[in-house]
Structure formats: structure tokens, C-alpha cells
Amino acid sequence: MNRRYGLLQLALGGLLLVAPSVASSQEKQKQPAQQKQAPAKLKQECATIRSADGSCADVKLVESAARRASVISSSQASYFGTPMGTVGLSFIPHERIFRDDPVVFGIPTKKISP
Amino acid sequence: MFGRKAKRASAIVALAVPITSGLAQAPPSEQPKSGEPKVISSVTQDFRFVTWEGTRGSNIFLPERGEGWQVYAPLTAGMMVEFVGSAKWELAAKTGHVWSHHGTKGQEATYEGMVDTQLSAKVTLGGFTHVSPFVGVVVSVPTGESLLPGRQRFARMDPDLVEIGAYGAGANVNPLVGFTFAPTANFVIAPSIGYAWLGKFQREGGTLVLTGEIFPLGAPNDVVDPGDVLTASLNAAAKVGTWTVQGSFAYTSLTEVTRNGIAIGQKGAGYVTNLAALYPVGPKLNFTLTGAWAYYEKDRIAKDLQNPDGELFLEPKNGNSHLLIGAIQPTYDLTDRLRLGLTYSILHRTENSYDIVEQRFLAARTKHSLGLILDYALSPTAIVTVTASRFWVHEEPGMLLVGNIPPENVPPEMDFTGWTASVAAAVKF
Numbered sequence: 001m002n003r004r005y006g007l008l009q010l011a012l013g014g015l016l017l018v019a020p021s022v023a024s025s026q027e028k029q030k031q032p033a034q035q036k037q038a039p040a041k042l043k044q045e046c047a048t049i050r051s052a053d054g055s056c057a058d059v060k061l062v063e064s065a066a067r068r069a070s071v072i073s074s075s076q077a078s079y080f081g082t083p084m085g086t087v088g089l090s091f092i093p094h095e096r097i098f099r100d101d102p103v104v105f106g107i108p109t110k111k112i113s114p
Numbered sequence: 115m116f117g118r119k120a121k122r123a124s125a126i127v128a129l130a131v132p133i134t135s136g137l138a139q140a141p142p143s144e145q146p147k148s149g150e151p152k153v154i155s156s157v158t159q160d161f162r163f164v165t166w167e168g169t170r171g172s173n174i175f176l177p178e179r180g181e182g183w184q185v186y187a188p189l190t191a192g193m194m195v196e197f198v199g200s201a202k203w204e205l206a207a208k209t210g211h212v213w214s215h216h217g218t219k220g221q222e223a224t225y226e227g228m229v230d231t232q233l234s235a236k237v238t239l240g241g242f243t244h245v246s247p248f249v250g251v252v253v254s255v256p257t258g259e260s261l262l263p264g265r266q267r268f269a270r271m272d273p274d275l276v277e278i279g280a281y282g283a284g285a286n287v288n289p290l291v292g293f294t295f296a297p298t299a300n301f302v303i304a305p306s307i308g309y310a311w312l313g314k315f316q317r318e319g320g321t322l323v324l325t326g327e328i329f330p331l332g333a334p335n336d337v338v339d340p341g342d343v344l345t346a347s348l349n350a351a352a353k354v355g356t357w358t359v360q361g362s363f364a365y366t367s368l369t370e371v372t373r374n375g376i377a378i379g380q381k382g383a384g385y386v387t388n389l390a391a392l393y394p395v396g397p398k399l400n401f402t403l404t405g406a407w408a409y410y411e412k413d414r415i416a417k418d419l420q421n422p423d424g425e426l427f428l429e430p431k432n433g434n435s436h437l438l439i440g441a442i443q444p445t446y447d448l449t450d451r452l453r454l455g456l457t458y459s460i461l462h463r464t465e466n467s468y469d470i471v472e473q474r475f476l477a478a479r480t481k482h483s484l485g486l487i488l489d490y491a492l493s494p495t496a497i498v499t500v501t502a503s504r505f506w507v508h509e510e511p512g513m514l515l516v517g518n519i520p521p522e523n524v525p526p527e528m529d530f531t532g533w534t535a536s537v538a539a540a541v542k543f
Contacts, residue, residue, distance in 0.1 A: 049246050049296055057296035058353060062246060064360055065304035065351040069292045070236055070250055072362045072388075073308030076343040077252040077288035079280055083190055083206035083234045084252070087362060087388050089404050089441040091483040091503050091534065092459040094388055097408045097437055099273035 152196040160538040162186045166275040168507070168530030180218035180530075184276040186229075187211045202238040204250075207231065209257065212278055216268045223268035229258040229281050236290075247293040258282030260315040261335060264328065267318055274461065274481050274507055275530055283340070284315030300353040310343040341369035341380070358392040370414075370426070377424045382411030382434060398447040405441075410434035435465040435478065445487075455487035457503070477509040477528070485534070495542040503534045 046056035048063075067085060074082045081095040088094030165183040188210035196202040209231035216223045236250030260282035262269055273279035292306025320333025347364035366384035370377045390404040413433055414426040438461070445455040461481040485503025492498060507530040 049294065050243050051296035051299050051301075052244070053298050055299040057294075057299055057302055061300065061302040061351040061353065061358075062294050062296065065302040065349050066238065066246065066248055066292070066294045068351070068360055068362055069294070069304035069306035069347060069349040070248065070290060072347040072349060072364050072386075073290035073292065073306040073345050074234070074250070074252040074288045074310070075364075076308070076310040076312070076345060076366070077286050078230060078232050078254040079283060080188075080208065080210075080229065080232060080254075080278070082252050082288075083192065083208035083232050084204075084236065084250075087360070087390065087404075088406065088439070089402065089443055089459065090457055090487060090501060091485050091505070092439055092441065092461050092481065094404075094406055094439065096273065096439065096461065097386060097406060099279060100437065 152198065153193065154542060155193045156191070156540065156542045158190045158538060158540040160186075160188050160190075160536060162188075162277050162534065162536040164276050164532060164534045166271075166530055166532030168275075168532075169526075169528040180216075180221075182214070182216040182218070182271050182276065184215070184271070184278065185213045186277045188229075197240075200240050202240070204234075204236045204238075206234045210278075212281060214269050214271065214276065214278070214281075216271055218268075221265070221268040223262075223266050225259070225262065225266065225269035225281055227259055227281065229278060230283060231255040231257045245293045245295050247291075249289070249291045251290070252286075252288040254283070254286040254288075256282055256285050256313070256315065260284060261318055263318055272530075274479070275532060277534075282315065284313035286313055287311045302351050304349040304351075306347050306349065308345045308347075310345070312340040312342055314339045336373050337375070339372040339375075341371050343368050356394055359390070361387070361389045363387050373422070376422050377426055378416050378422045380414040380426055382413050382432070384408065384410040400445050402443040402445070403441070404439075404443075406437075406439040408437040435463045438462045438464070443487075451491045453489040455489070457483070457485050457487060459483040479507055479509045481505060481507045483534075497540050499536075499538040499540070501534070501536045505532050505534065506530070507532075 047059045049057050051057045068087055070084045071082055071087050074084060075095065075098055079095070079099060081093070086094055088096075163183070163185050165181075167179065167181040169179065188208060190206065190208040192204070192206035194202065194204050210229045212225065212227065212229050214225045232252060232254050234250065234252045236248055238246060238248040240246070258281040260280075262281075270280050288308055288310040290306055290308035292304055294302055294304040296302045314337055317336045317338045318328075319336040320328040320330060344367045345364050347362055349360070349362045351358070351360045353359075364384075364386040366386065368381045368384070370380045372378065386406070386408045388404070388406045390402065393401045393403070395401060411432065411434070412429050415429050415433075416422040416424075416426055439459070441457060441459040443455055443457040445453055447453050459482070461479075461483075463477070463479050465478050483503050483505040485501055488500045490498045490500075509528040
């Protein structure tokens with residue numbers, strides 16, 4: 001039992017001695033490959049989310065899509081729109097679509113009968 | 115020098131929300147130290163003025179010259195707190211004061227006071243690799259007036275003629291949830307769902323007749339419950355070459371509208387689409403294009419609106435019209451601080467409809483609007499925006515009425531014109 005344990009120790013010690021040199025030679029062999037992988041390691045730190053193809057998603061696109069989703073989903077909260085912003089331009093805003101609501105804008109522009 | 119110019123230019127881009135409408139590229143901001151939240155606050159004060167005139171009758175067959183004006187001063191304050199890597203909070207509040215006067219003969223009315231106040235909170239959760247989930251809520255606090263007694267109801271003006279056509283609509287709560295996901299680096303989608311609980315509000319009862327009296331005499335106020343709205347949407351943003359494109363498609367489902375507890379109508383399911391695109395022609399010249407389309411299916415209506423029994427049936431012909439909005443806006447950076455924009459917008463309602471809930475005739479109409487926008491960056495964090503526009507509205511009888519009813523009952527064509535002007539100051543700190 002002790003002999004087996006001694007052999008195991010010897011083997012492990014040998015591995016420890018040999019491993020660095022093997023690893024070193026492997027490193028030398030793989031250096032070009034690792035240099036190629038370096039940019040991939042940087043991609044680990046995406047500013048927002050990683051896309052399905054592995055690249056980092058455009059930050060501005062992520063923010064604008066999320067903002068648009070928030071605005072559209074809360075458009076009905078008020079006839080003013082939402083303080084989260086808008087998805088339209090000036091003068092005839094997107095919120096105008098929801099201002100045909102006769103319940104809120106009750107006074108008739110015109111009535112067929114008085 | 116170049117750095118200062120670049121900062122000013124980015125300030126224009128970052129703060130000019132009205133001119134770029136979310137298509138802007140936010141400037142790179144300083145990264146907070148590890149463990150410290152990044153905090154950005156903003157305040158925007160607007161003053162918007164509009165005046166209009168045109169043919170407007172108390173009765174559709176008696177068009178008279180009408181006029182009106184409005185000053186609307188909304189104030190918006192917001193704060194973004196980002197805990198890097200864990201969560202981003204966005205809080206905002208918007209309220210405003212309005213002065214409105216309707217000067218059409220026989221319908222003179224004035225409203226001065228607050229409008230409803232909106233509060234919003236949204237949190238975007240970090241720590242996920244492929245998705246960015248968010249939850250939020252918008253609350254509308256009834257600081258405005260939904261009840262305009264007697265002739266004051268005429269202070270509610272057409273929302274195509276003034277900025278704000280109503281001044282209060284009860285307490286509303288609209289939670290929302292969604293997430294962003296990117297199939298590719300330059301293509302992002304964001305599905306979301308929102309549900310708006312629209313609270314009850316009071317509305318003046320009875321019918322106002324031409325003599326200025328209300329029948330029946332002493333009619334009590336109505337309590338209107340506008341029901342709830344479910345909105346499910348799919349949103350997307352993409353870069354295609356030099357173009358930046360954003361789009362949304364939303365489906366809305368609405369519950370019954372009740373008056374004094376009795377169902378009086380239910381709007382059909384709605385489909386709303388919006389598309390926006392930014393095309394940089396050069397380093398100083400950009401084009402922004404937007405388009406929107408809305409359509410609702412058939413409503414469910416009461417057989418007798420004057421004496422509803424709560425039973426609703428599907429209307430035989432769809433009373434809702436297609437509504438289309440389009441706009442084009444070129445902008446040009448005159449200097450590193452000054453940007454000029456020209457905007458042309460068009461709104462088109464394809465058909466007439468008659469609203470059964472409020473006995474309101476919604477005319478087929480086309481509105482054209484042409485205006486200028488000027489952004490001036492006072493500093494990298496402060497900007498002043500000045501706008502001015504002229505608009506034209508033309509109403510026509512439309513296919514719904516012509517040929518289907520006697521000519522003497524066909525409403526006349528009507529025209530309105532007006533001016534708008536606004537000044538806004540926005541500061542970030």
C-alpha cells in the first residue's frame with residue numbers, strides 16, 4: 001500500500017515537473033492561435049447583450065428598441081402619451097392616433113343633430 | 115477645439131429629442147467608477163402655442179366661421195440611475211398647464227388649469243447574456259379636469275386643431291413588461307405587453323342644445339368607465355448600411371365602455387404600426403422619415419344609446435376609419451451649435467364615421483403641416499428648441515355618406531387653417 005502510494009507520489013511529482021515544460025511548448029505552438037482568439041476574449045464584455053450569432057449587439061439599437069417597446073406598451077395610459085418618450089415626429093405626433101377616442105375627447109366637432 | 119466642437123455637436127444630437135425622435139445617437143458618457151451608480155437627470159420645459167380658424171358649426175349643417183387658441187406648457191423631469199452590470203432605473207414625470215379659448219360664435223368657452231400628470235418608472239435588468247428584460251409602469255394622475263360643466267364643454271377642441279383636446283380622464287395605471295433580444299449585432303427586437311387600467315371619470319350629462327340650455331334640465335353628471343386596454347407589441351431596430359430603421363407593430367384589445375354602470379360600446383381590436391428611418395446624407399445633413407397606420411375592427415354598440423340596456427351587438431358596417439400619418443424631416447447642422455430642421459407631416463382619415471358613444475361625427479379629413487425646427491446648444495448639456503408651423507385641414511363628406519343619403523343631408527366640406535409655435539429648453543445634469 002505504502003509502495004503504491006510512493007509510486008503515485010513519484011508519478012505526480014514527475015507530472016508536475018514535466019507539465020510546465022509541456023505546457024510551455026504547447027503555448028509556443030499555440031501562440032498564433034491564441035493571438036487570433038484574443039479579440040474573442042474581449043467580446044466577453046458586451047456593453048449590453050450578446051446577439052444570437054455571438055457578437056455584441058449594437059448598444060444604441062438595444063436601447064432604442066427597448067425604449068420603443070416601452071412607449072408603445074404604455075401609449076394608452078394617457079391622452080398625452082407617456083413621459084417615456086414618443087416614436088413620432090413633431091407637429092402631427094404618433095399619439096394623435098389615440099386621440100380619436102370619443103370617450104376622452106367627448107365634445108363633438110360637429111353633430112348631425114343638435 | 116475639435117473636442118469642444120464634438121461635444122457641442124453631440125449635445126445637439128443627444129438633447130434634440132423632438133427633432134430626432136429617438137433615432138439620435140447618444141453621446142459617449144463617462145463610465146462610473148466601479149460600484150458607483152451612474153446618474154443622469156434631465157428637465158424639459160415647453161411652451162406651445164396654437165391658433166386656428168375655419169368653418170365650424172354648432173350643427174354640422176350650419177357651418178360658421180370658428181376660431182380658437184391654446185397655450186400648453188408641459189414640464190417633464192426625468193432621472194436615470196444605472197447600477198452597472200445589475201440594473202438601470204428610469205424615472206420620469208410629466209405635467210402641464212394649459213390655457214384654451216374657443217371663440218366660435220355661440221360656443222365661446224375657456225379652460226385654464228392643469229392637465230393630468232403622468233409618472234413613469236422602468237427598470238432594465240442586467241446580468242443576462244442574450245436578453246435584456248425590463249418592467250415598468252406608467253401612472254396617470256387626474257390633476258386635470260374631466261368635467262367641464264355647461265357651455266365650458268366647448269373648451270374641448272378638435273385634437274387636429276390644438277395640441278390638447280381634453281384636460282382630464284381619470285386615474286390610469288399601465289404596467290408593462292418586455293425584453294430585448296438581438297438575432298445579429300445590427301438587428302434587435304423587443305416584444306412587450308402592456309395593460310392599461312383606465313379609471314372612471316365624471317363627464318357632464320345631458321345634451322347641450324343650440325340655445326345653450328341642457329336637456330333634460332338639471333341632468334346629473336355621467337360617470338364614464340372607459341374600460342381597459344391590452345397592448346401587445348413587437349418592436350425592432352436595425353442598421354442597414356447607413357440607414358437606421360425602427361419599427362413597431364401593436365395589437366390592442368379593449369374592454370367595454372360603460373356610462374353610469376351600463377355598457378354603451380366596445381371598440382374593436384386595433385392594429386397600430388409605426389415605422390421610422392434615419393438616413394445620413396452627409397456629416398451635416400440627415401433625413402428622418404416616419405409613417406404610422408392604425409385600423410380598428412368593428413365596434414360593438416348599443417341598440418339605443420339614449421336608453422342603453424347593457425346589451426351590445428356588432429355594428430353592421432365598420433365605423434372606424436383607417437388613420438395614416440406620414441412625415442419627412444431633413445435636418446442640417448448649420449454650425450456646431452445650431453441645427454435647422456424642416457418638417458412636412460400629413461394625416462389622412464380615409465372615411466367618415468359616426469361615434470355612437472358620444473354621437474360624434476368623425477369626418478374623413480386630411481391635415482397637412484409644414485414647419486421649421488431650430489435647435490441651439492447652449493452647452494453640451496443644455497439646448498433650446500424653437501419650432502413654428504402652418505397647418506391646413508380639409509374635411510369632406512367621404513364615400514360613407516355621398517350616394518347613400520339624400521344630398522341635402524350630406525355634410526358640407528370644411529376647411530381649417532392654423533399656426534403653431536413653441537419654445538422648449540432642456541437641461542441634463
